[in-house]
Amino acid sequence: MPKNKKPQGGRPNFEPRYGANKTSFHDRHAGRPEGGRADAGAKRPSSPRSSSTSDRGVDRRPGSKSATHRGYRPAEAESGAPKRRWSDQERAGRDEARGIRSRAESGRRETPHHQSERPRTDGRRFNDDRPRFNSDRGAERPRFNDDRGAAERPRFNDDRPRRDDRARQDERPRRDAGASTGSRYQGDRPRFNNDRGGDRPRYNSDRPAERGGDRPRFNSDRATERPRYNDDRPRRDDRGRQDERPRRDAGASTGSRYQGDRPRFNSDRPAERPRFNDDRPRRDDRARPDDRPRRDDRERTDGRPRYEDRPRVNSDRPQRDASTGSATGSRHQGDRPRRDDARRDDRGPRRDDRGPRRDDRGPRRDDRRSEPRASRDDWNKTSSTAKFEKTEDVVHERLEAKTIAAPEVDGVTFADLGIGSNIVEVLKELGASSPFAIQAATIPSILEGRDVLGRGRTGSGKTIAFGAPLVERVLKSQAGKRREYGRKPRAIILAPTRELALQIDRTIQPIARSVGLFTTQIYGGVPQGRQVGALMKGVDIVIGTPGRIEDLIKQRKLDLSDCRIAVLDEADHMCELGFVEPVQRILRHTQEGSQKLLFSATLDREVAALVDEFLVDPAVYEVSGEDQDSGTIDHRVLVIEHRDKAEILTSMVDRAGKTLVFARTRAYAETLAEQFDDAGIPAAALHGDLNQAKRTRNLERMTSGRVQVLVATDVAARGIHVDDIDLVIQADAPDEYKTYMHRSGRTGRAGRAGRVVTLITRQRQRRMTELLGRAEIDAPFESARIGDDIIEEITGRMPSNDEITA
Template sequence: MPKSKKPAGGRPAKNFEPRYGATTSYQDRKRRPGESSSGTQGSKSPSHRGHRPAESSDGAPKRRWNAQERAGRDEARGIRTHAGSDRGPRRDDRSDRPNRSYDSKAPRRDDRGDRPARSYDDRPARSYKNDRPARAYDDRAPRRDDRNDRSARSYDNKSPRRDDRSDRPTRSYDSKAPRRDDRSDRPTRSYDSKAPRRDDRGDRPTRSYDNDRPARPAQDRVERDNRRSFGDARPSYRNDDRARQSSSDRPRRDDPRRESNPTRSDWNAKSRSAAQEAHVDVVHERLQGKAIQAALVANVSFGDLGLGENIVQVLTGMGASAPFPIQAATVKPILNGKDVLARGRTGSGKTIAFGAPLVESVLRSQKGQRREFGRSPKALILAPTRELALQIDRTIQPIARSVGLFTTQIYGGVPAGRQVGALKKGVDIIIGTPGRIEDLMNQGKLDLSQIQITVLDEGDHMCELGFLEPVQRILRETAPGSQKLLFSATLDREVAALVDEFLVDPAVYEVAGEDQDSGTIDHRVLVIDHRNKAEILASLVDREGKTLVFTRTRAYAEMLAEQFDDAGIRALALHGDLNQAKRTRNLERMTSGRVHVLVATDVAARGIHVDDIDLVVQADAPDEYKTYLHRSGRTGRAGRSGTVVTLIPRQRRNRMSDLLDRAEIDAPFDEVRPGDALIEELANRQLSNVDA
């Protein structure tokens, strides 16, 4: 199929790039001379820096440091003083050292300063902010909707979940229902699991797809297409789901289990059953929503959508002069106070899609009021990782600033003092991760009662085990009935857990014709012998372009980074065992291009934007199709081509092809051994634009 998939007329995704120019004050700070002299890194007390005079040079009163800035500062200090500084064993230094294997393992000697000058030593200021334009177009994850051109694999399996939807109560916590016995006698779950969706299982004992959906691949496709073309005013999430709560019109709704607002114990039950089937990669039903036709919104401007002049100006400055479809779709309803579920690659402008109207909304609510010292925040944005929270703030902060609103980041891994200090002074928008937010909340240092609008970025992820309950506790502290927004590239009915409790009559949006496969990403699976894995990985990664390698565990990420390093390929690791400063720094080094290989766990799978990653290698295959989609969405951005290579052992072939089915991705499988030409070819592919 033609890959003229560019929504809105091939506007480059650049649109979403915030300008990290002079307006971003943390750059100034980083350069500030003398910063490094503050002695131990322990100068955590906010007051240390807080009173620095130069602060307001950019017009922003009392800027607060964020982790990124801090890391930048640390790094700057390290560079300036590395000759004498005792930095202890630092793995991340590997980036500086092309290939000293023995070094990398031995405890760092502090005389590293005598090493040949690092090439970047003379770069005065980290320029990474500048050369890393965009972040918004993340999740270009393959769209699940573009199914029609996909080769056969499992039409019949997939279709049920959509067809059934309208007449079925379904929701994910149905899984708490007694298991149907047919589950137990299914030994191999991986492919089975995609047939009866999890939602199907519990509450739909009898009714199955064979009733209403005779397996008719061709026809399925037609239906799918219709649906996808949004010709159908299909019940949106709510019609489908909430209607059930009224419970009168639906025959099957009388099941007592099916409460509209599940109680806590419901969730516990859900957790248990979720744990029981922890290894089953479930494809939830897609949320059915209004699709936004790019053509329909082509001529709308941000101003038309209701955003104020200042905000429009900042957006334009970021390169977002006209709204992308997802933005055109969500801005108005958000301003109108609707709860919104939106699916769109971040690359489609997700962050701005919720960020801009959120700022406008907060602004409006404060119209005529003074922003008082110590005011409680009015808006909350939750993200699954600290890096993502940071990234979101980098996009939103300039927007907020333009109208005099303040944002602050609230996440773990960094001293809380500064964050608390910011809260004491009063901020309007907080952006963070659940742990620290809940922590401060419980300490009474963060008052969420004034939160009028909450965004869950990567909303489906936030509904997963481990995140769900903290997120629920946080949401319960926000103003009752306040507005909730869920955004994700893979938004499905897994979010029912939160939707049912917190959202009222949500509007669901997705962008029509947003292709997943999109033609810009080439997916390959390499079937290998385990004993060859290291060697093959090394040859894949030994290349010019930026390569992101995913592993399943932190330890392996660490090990691989070291292996690559030992082989003379500079590589850094990114995972949760690193302290936040290293995490931030290592990611930044990849972003700035100082290092071309980053080995990460799934901490980097979602939302993280690094420009120009043209190869994603999955050293370990993911277990879930969503993970596959998010990981591979780190490449193929901005109209560029990208390749995703997944290494699997022979015995994983079936599992892998099942997973690809669920992800709705077609990828050839090739058996390879070290030295095979294919490896070389994949590694040395030319990065090219695929705009045409």
């Protein structure tokens, strides 16, 4: 039983409950000449997977009874089955499953397990785990005449004035338009079918992939001269105006301006200064560029990286031993708590005692700056307020990091950073021809063998930042040796969700394969046989989620004793209560002194539990000017009446463009998805009550664009990359500012405009204000009732890239 599933008496939550008495959208609209979905239905009359509603339990037997369906199979037509495909043994197993042959008779060949899985009607397997012909095939095939035509889609409210006329024309290419005009839209909008074939690695999973000249409209206008971060911030339409390469560019336009705000470790600060202070950068401070003292190294705009600034390590890998550590440039070795101390009970999360109010942020920050900080005692310091106050939204102290400004890495190549030519080549193919700031910062340190903490905005290229050097290092560590059968993995990457593990593997695998290394995914929800088989053959890099990895370790099917590199993606999340213990146990299985790499967009001292135990003199990096709010995302808060919520939500998702809706619970996510379906808006759900096959498929349906609405729990909050989500709706406001940041980071990727709308009730305004303060995000609050123009305005067309350029 998976840990995250409640015992259901054998019944998955969301399968049998629906369907039987429900009418799917499909049924209701089948045959209607207008209406995109109906069209799709007409083409695939009884495809068991053609309607999203069917995912929630319309119970159909595999194979269609309809002679018009391509899955058509006569009721008793076994003789027509492609028998030649089956060996004698298989056929025997099939017969046995039907009960034609008794067990006693066939004792010689007790049914192998794989045979017992077969449905008795036919030799073919139509298990849920197996990709359906009808549904999955469509993903890889352009369907120009299907249901994506926005105008044909059944509307949620037919009485309402249609947005189509004014809103959909420019913003959202129709499929058929794209087909007829070929490249017309390629310039500013990656098309699913062009950019990412089903099998192709999603290289841009964690970074904007389109950095080259394939986006001509963008390159002409980078909007870099416009002042930003001042109090009269540009309107959102302008703010959305970013280059295709936002990270680089954001840094380029703003980077030097902020350097003074976040002093460098090596230049501005005495070396003894504790690495971790408790202040997050305040926007208000950054908003006064003129007040800020200029920095000497601001002049550093010649494109050369400041690598000489980076602490160098000469030995291949720092040892835990303090003496060696100090020799390798450790700044904290001396006062670093020993392991035992590190587990002190009183180290609790610090309550945010700084207060959320923006107006007093600046001065308070200065106060804190002047606070004397003696040593790493900071690590274990508990705020006095924490003893008697406990809130949901805990703000941990920010990790003090060496800040990399994007301009510093201009002109640097992956090869300069120490990445081998094969990998460089693959990275180029993946769309990463030159490193982003976070990559340029972390790669050399990782190659040196140092422990690294990396913080980069959502979608800033973190996967490659650890993936490329990891592969390079694994390669070097076994140079000259041949890859033995059954070799133990040399590196492990842990992710908090299965979807993220999959996505990471899609990026890492091509890199690894280019140098002859093998990766495998180890995560739950799927049979372990394949995974174990891969491990037995021997893999070099394991990517997975904690549960199954620990399971296989216990079963002695996974041996991490030779594992020299361990990566935690979304590390702060992995350190949350209930997550951290398995992670710690897994890390303890890795080789003594293995290199640890921790990455997250919201990396803070929540990772202290791991850092104290496992990391040696970590190098901490972040990219300046890369706060969430400096991106291309427009944040809004709608204050609504609770009774209006359902209707407002439905009207909001009835729009052109991909919409991701976050709900707090699985049940509500499911409810909403069904509600949208019932309103004629095809929607998929993604949450932990679905089996893994449905999770994977539903996410893929969103990625491929077959549905435009995905309703998810926070399983989708972190790391998941889907192209072209231009609206994130938080049906339930998050409780933590980090959750807000990660959820909103699902849009505004690749420098595109995106919007985040959070629905709250009046009672929640105060909490929401505080949360936004902690997330350092400006968002206007607006009241809305059903049918208000504001709703349509918000969910209508995004500020398009064309407009931005115009």
